[in-house]
Amino acid sequence: MNEPLRLAAGSLREAQIVAEPLSFEAFFEAEARTLFRRLCAVTGNSAEAEEIMQDAFLALWERWERVGAMRDPTGYLYRTAMNVFRKRTRRAVLALRRALSPAPTPAPFAEIDEQQDVVAALAELTPRQRAALVLTDGMDYSSEEAGRALGVSAGTVRGLASRARANLRRQVGETS
Amino acid sequence: MNETRDLLERVGERFLFPDRAFERLERRRERRRRNQRIAAGVVGVAVFAAAIWIVMTGGPFDRAGTPAAPGGATAVTGPMESTGPTGGVGVGLIGLAPEGAAPSTPTRGELVLSFVFGHTDGDVGRFTVHLYADGRLIKDRLENPYTGLREQRLTPEGVQLLLAEVLSTGLFDRDRELLGTEGLHYGGVQVRDGDRLIHLSWGDAGFEQGDGPIVTTPTPEQVRALERLDARLADPASWLPESAWEDRETRAYGPARYSVCYMGRVATIERPRILELVPAPAEDLLSGRGTTRGEVRGPFGSIPFWCSDVTTEESRVLVEALEDAGARRNDPSFLSFRFQPDAPGNAIDIVFEPLLPHQT
Numbered sequence: 339m340n341e342p343l344r345l346a347a348g349s350l351r352e353a354q355i356v357a358e359p360l361s362f363e364a365f366f367e368a369e370a371r372t373l374f375r376r377l378c379a380v381t382g383n384s385a386e387a388e389e390i391m392q393d394a395f396l397a398l399w400e401r402w403e404r405v406g407a408m409r410d411p412t413g414y415l416y417r418t419a420m421n422v423f424r425k426r427t428r429r430a431v432l433a434l435r436r437a438l439s440p441a442p443t444p445a446p447f448a449e450i451d452e453q454q455d456v457v458a459a460l461a462e463l464t465p466r467q468r469a470a471l472v473l474t475d476g477m478d479y480s481s482e483e484a485g486r487a488l489g490v491s492a493g494t495v496r497g498l499a500s501r502a503r504a505n506l507r508r509q510v511g512e513t514s
Numbered sequence: 515m516n517e518t519r520d521l522l523e524r525v526g527e528r529f530l531f532p533d534r535a536f537e538r539l540e541r542r543r544e545r546r547r548r549n550q551r552i553a554a555g556v557v558g559v560a561v562f563a564a565a566i567w568i569v570m571t572g573g574p575f576d577r578a579g580t581p582a583a584p585g586g587a588t589a590v591t592g593p594m595e596s597t598g599p600t601g602g603v604g605v606g607l608i609g610l611a612p613e614g615a616a617p618s619t620p621t622r623g624e625l626v627l628s629f630v631f632g633h634t635d636g637d638v639g640r641f642t643v644h645l646y647a648d649g650r651l652i653k654d655r656l657e658n659p660y661t662g663l664r665e666q667r668l669t670p671e672g673v674q675l676l677l678a679e680v681l682s683t684g685l686f687d688r689d690r691e692l693l694g695t696e697g698l699h700y701g702g703v704q705v706r707d708g709d710r711l712i713h714l715s716w717g718d719a720g721f722e723q724g725d726g727p728i729v730t731t732p733t734p735e736q737v738r739a740l741e742r743l744d745a746r747l748a749d750p751a752s753w754l755p756e757s758a759w760e761d762r763e764t765r766a767y768g769p770a771r772y773s774v775c776y777m778g779r780v781a782t783i784e785r786p787r788i789l790e791l792v793p794a795p796a797e798d799l800l801s802g803r804g805t806t807r808g809e810v811r812g813p814f815g816s817i818p819f820w821c822s823d824v825t826t827e828e829s830r831v832l833v834e835a836l837e838d839a840g841a842r843r844n845d846p847s848f849l850s851f852r853f854q855p856d857a858p859g860n861a862i863d864i865v866f867e868p869l870l871p872h873q874t
Contacts, residue, residue, distance in 0.1 A: 375526030475518035
């Protein structure tokens with residue numbers, strides 16, 4: 339696939355046509371909801387998703403003069419968000435190792451009232467599996483592109499996504 | 515749309531997008547910058563920059579539900595009642611010192627130790643300590659509600675014991691900056707060594723590198739030493755002997771002077787123009803004063819600000835003039851105002867920061 343990323347439908351492109359140069363705030367308004375939803379699917383937690391979203395947007399804001407002029411600032415945003423996600427995951431692991439009595443973390447997707455089978459099945463996946471799934475199946479990234487965003491090889495992405503799909507099918511199948 | 519994508523989209527849509535998301539982003543941005551400045555041990559002008567960020571961001575943390583300081587917009591606190599021998603949570607100085615209240619003496623002091631520990635990536639829980647050669651121990655904590663500035667007094671022995679505790683970490687043989695202190699968030703220490711202060715600052719992986727001369731990754735022992743130091747400084751009454759205390763009762767810190775700083779809220783407004791816009795008593799008082807100029811970075815570039823030292827009574831005059839002119843208090847815990855003159859694009863932030871003994 340040549341196009342590295344998909345724009346949120348009818349959002350940023352329209353904003354660029356209406357107002358050039360694109361302001362950071364307009365970019366935020368165009369992209370934040372979609373990014374947030376996808377990060378929720380990855381993390382299963384809205385607070386975590388918002389933290390990652392904020393960190394990613396802040397990174398872009400600091401460099402907006404350059405990033406705003408890019409052909410695909412949205413792609414840069416998602417790569418940054420996934421980088422933040424990876425760093426946070428590493429930090430959480432380190433913190434857990436060090437902590438004597440780690441604070442309980444909420445189960446993924448616990449805040450969704452309606453606990454349907456698919457949600458329960460998604461919660462069973464690891465965050466990395468969900469991230470691979472969001473990037474490949476959810477956003478049509480190639481394995482190579484998803485691998486660059488996640489900092490792993492294309493083969494690893496294929497493995498993660500494949501296991502994620504299999505687990506989803508098994509989970510949903512078992513409960514239906 | 516394939517089945518998995520449909521599933522992911524449906525799941526994502528069930529999470530509520532945060533209210534005022536962009537505003538929250540702006541606040542996080544300014545908090546992060548302020549924290550970096552504070553942790554880098556930058557004092558003086560940067561202190562005022564930090565105070566201005568509080569104004570610009572609407573408060574040091576989300577204060578929803580925070581009770582207003584007693585007394586409303588010009589809230590003041592008097593000498594506090596200590597809540598226990600360890601000097602635990604109490605009400606320190608918030609806003610202007612009460613009328614007629616005696617300032618902490620001596621008005622000037624030599625700083626021998628300052629300590630800032632950010633317990634989160636944001637402001638919540640940030641704990642600061644200032645120790646002076648004359649024994650004054652001044653501290654505050656940004657919690658909900660804000661503790662205000664509180665003061666206790668140590669004997670010379672107590673000062674030496676506290677300094678020994680800090681130096682025993684082995685981190686102060688030279689200036690240091692530790693990056694990658696996972697879980698410690700950020701912080702900084704200055705400790706006096708003869709004529710100079712030795713600086714130490716730290717930050718986790720997301721922390722941007724400062725200007726420290728020696729940047730290293732901390733060892734687990736160094737991380738543990740900082741954690742222990744944080745606990746010891748948070749409650750010195752729990753481990754210092756009785757002989758270390760000249761007065762262990764916790765009182766509100768009484769500043770002799772304040773720094774008043776002003777700037778355009780969203781864009782640069784030059785000082786002469788600001789002075790034209792503020793109420794006449796404020797213009798009269800501020801126009802003849804010496805100023806220190808600084809800059810803070812905003813979303814649309816750097817914005818200059820100017821600061822002048824004023825007495826507590828002059829601060830009171832300024833506050834009254836601002837309130838009479840319709841200035842709005844930004845935050846109940848800090849003496850900061852947003853003044854919006856009639857002319858568009860002229861919003862001004864004005865911040866009063868109590869000066870500590872080493873800043874006068």
